[in-house]
Structure formats: structure tokens, C-alpha cells
Amino acid sequence: MIDIKFLRENPDVVRASQKGRGEDAAIVDLVLKSDEARRLALNEFEVLRAEQNSLSKLVAAASNQERNGLLENSKTLASKVKEADIKRGELEELTKSQAMQLSNILDPAAPIGKEEDFVVIEHVGTPRTFDFEAKDHIELGKLLGAIDTERGTKVAGSRSYYLTGAGAMLEFALVNYAIASALKVGFTPVIPPVLVNPAAMEGTGFLGQAAENVYHLEKDDVYLVGTSEVPLAAFHMDEVLPVEKLPIRYAGYSSCFRREAGTYGKDTRGIIRVHQFDKVEMFSFCHPDQAKEEHKRLLQWEKDFLNAMEIPYRVIDVASGELGSSANRKFDIEAWMPTQNAYREVTSTSNCTDFQARRLNIRYKDAEGTKTVATLNGTLVAIPRMIVAILENHQNADGSVNIPKALQSFLGKDRFELV
């Protein structure tokens, strides 16, 4: 949720931001109108309530004869107060529900446009030229005994898979390497709950447009998270953080669950797009003035990871129309996938400024008062896609796969052999 005071003072900025995203700018005027009415109703209520409170004190102090007269007034006043209170409540709800529809205000530097209007910031590494026909990760996964999608679908349906043998070991190595690097730069490792309550889901903004991609367990009214961003962000829900502790950084390792509704026919083969996968996610609570720098740092740590995996990639500045509603800017890293002859998203980092924290009521306190923190998130490693990138980029003619140096000590070898 954006700052309603900011909206009052800069409606044009918010309108422009909504337009830039391809979203409805008319909401701005609805909010302005209902907020105005809300403030009037609030004032009306407060004045009546003040009167009631002071009258109430008189009643308490009055003698028995005086009391009856006072009670007459009190009763009529009480019904007025109740009426004013209901009106205030309705207008507050209306204003909030309208304001919640507004997305975060775009960073002016974010490229405007639709999905394809991203800006490439840089290319790192050169896609390899093969002197044999490169196999895709599905074939390699079979040869190495690393990925079993057939049994995955038998047991759990489409977009399901088993990681076995080398595949399972590769996950452990990737996670260990990721956590070790995160520790080096000051992250606190976290294993969060993946089953969360509505408040956590709502607060992180996943029950809006993204709701259809979330698994909901109706009987218990809990949700399976699509990313550990949810429990990490909600970790400090309703808390005031000491300013000197900022930035507070967590590296969460968890399973992630996604319904992938509306992606029929997209990436149906292999493990690029699946219902369940494990991920190490970086999350930072920081001072709003520091958010841009922190965003760059998260991106750098993502690049460091890709560099260590020795995989060619490019960094893109995601276009406004493709940003999540919480993000004011987003950088994706896309790894080169040889058999697709394309760069495909493997990590993503978003600056949510104070948008998410306002919903979750997470603040910091300094000499001037209590203000909303900024939150940022970034993928350190999403396992299946990283496995795809490693297998495909580091394969040999016989189907064996060379292990990046950074992972060798975790695996005790330098190559995955055929089984």
C-alpha cells in the first residue's frame, strides 16, 4: 500500500505511475474523494465522542437527582456517536480497499512498457558453441539419473519431478554454497514455515492479482507459500525495528509452491516451470534512503552466484508492465539455456520500498519518530532452473556434466558421470 499522504500531495505522480504500469489511473481520484470524506467523518466522530466522554464524567460525578437529567442527553448523544462511528468505519474501509488497489509507485528509472520492453543492462560471459549436438536437461537428467519427470507425473501429476542421485546431491551442493556465501556477507540463515496464515499472505501482497497461483488449504485456512519472501517479510510483522540494526538481512531456504494457473502449454517439458521447488531467497529490511543501494547489492550477490556457476547470463531491467504490484523496480538475471537458444529467467530482485512494509506494519524508529522501513528481496538460487542451466551449459559430448569449481568441494568430485 502506498502512503496516502503522499498520494494527497502528489496525485499526478501516482496517476503517471499507474499509467506507466498499464493500470487504472482513475483509482487515484476515487481514493482522493473517499479519503476526503473519511477525514470529515473521522473529525465528526471525534468531536461527538469527546462530548460524550466529558458528559460521561459528569454523570459519574453527579448526585442521583442530577443524574437523570444528564442521562437524557447522554442517550441521544450515544446514538449520534454510534451513527458517526459506523459512517467513519465504512469510509475508512472504502478508502483502504481503494488505496490497496494502487500498485507501488514506479522508480522513474524503470523502463516503461510491456513485457518485451525490458532493457538489457549487461551481458556476462559468452554462450558456448558446441562441437556436438547439445542435449537438453531432460535427456541429461535421465542419463545422469538426476531427474525423473515420468515418475514425478505418475505420483504427483503434471509439472512434478523427482531429483534423484546426482540431482539430489546437486541441490544440496547449491544450497550449501548459497548459504555459505550468504553467511559471508552477513545474512542470517532462516528455515521458515511454508504454511502461513491469511494475514501473512495478504500483507505480502500475494492475495491480489497473484491469488490464483497460490495453494490454499481451505479446511484450515492456511496457504502454501510460493516463495519464502512471504514468511521472511512477515517475520517482523507489527514490529518496530531499531534503526541502528538496519539493514537486517535474512537468507531463507524453503520449498515453494505454485499453481501455475494460466500457463498451460508453457514450458510443459522438464523442470523449468514446476509446482514445487526449493529456493534460497535473500530478504532485506532497510532504511528507505538505503533501498536503492541495497537493491544493487542484492543484484551483485545474484551475479556473484551465476559467475561462480560459470554460466553466461544477461541482466535485464524489467519493464513497468511486468513488475509485481509491490515492486517499484526489478532486475532479472537470465541464464543462457543452450538447447532453447535463449536467455531464461533464473533469479529476480525487487525493490518494494515501503509498500510491502506499510501493509505488514513494519517500522523503524529514529530521533525523528517512527517510520515505515523498506523491504527488498532477491533470489540467490532457485534450484530447478539452476540445475537446468548447469546441466545444459556444462555438458560433454557423452552426456557427462562438468561441475563448476565452486561446487566441487561440496560434491567431492568434478564431474557427474552417466549411470
Add this chain to the structure above:
RNA sequence: GGAGGGCUCGCAUAGUGGCCGAGUGCACCGGUCUUGAAAACCGGCAAACGAAAGUUUCGUGGGUUCAAAUCCCACGCCCUCCGCCA
């Protein structure tokens, strides 16, 4: 699944309808004293909104009442015991 107890300002607790936004102890902050510290003593000390007056907040939501931390209902969470499972 069954029975009971609890949820109050950082912590512990007092508070059974008006004098309670709320007492006490500890912690914390400032001061006096001290060579310095401790102790003692004095003062301060919950939060949000608001320009202010003021309003709101005693787990959450609803209700009763002129008036609710206090009475009623529902829900959430914590604890104890029993059962069940490990």
C-alpha cells in the same frame, strides 16, 4: 479429540462497570551524591493518528450500557492435565 487456566504499557504483575490510558516492581533514560562505580534518593518512561483540541488502543471481532480492561458471545494464541500418535 476431552477438561481446565491464561492473554493488561520492554519484562513481571495489580486492577470485577464511572475517581483507569491504567497502579506497583524490575529494566531503561536523566539528575543528586561519589575520586569512579554500586547503593540510596529525585525525576522521566507504551503506542498510533492529528496543526491543535482531541481521538483510538488492556489478544481479535461483535454485543449490552449514558459509560467496558472489568459484563455477554464468537474466534485466535499460550499453558496444564487426560486420550491418541510418535
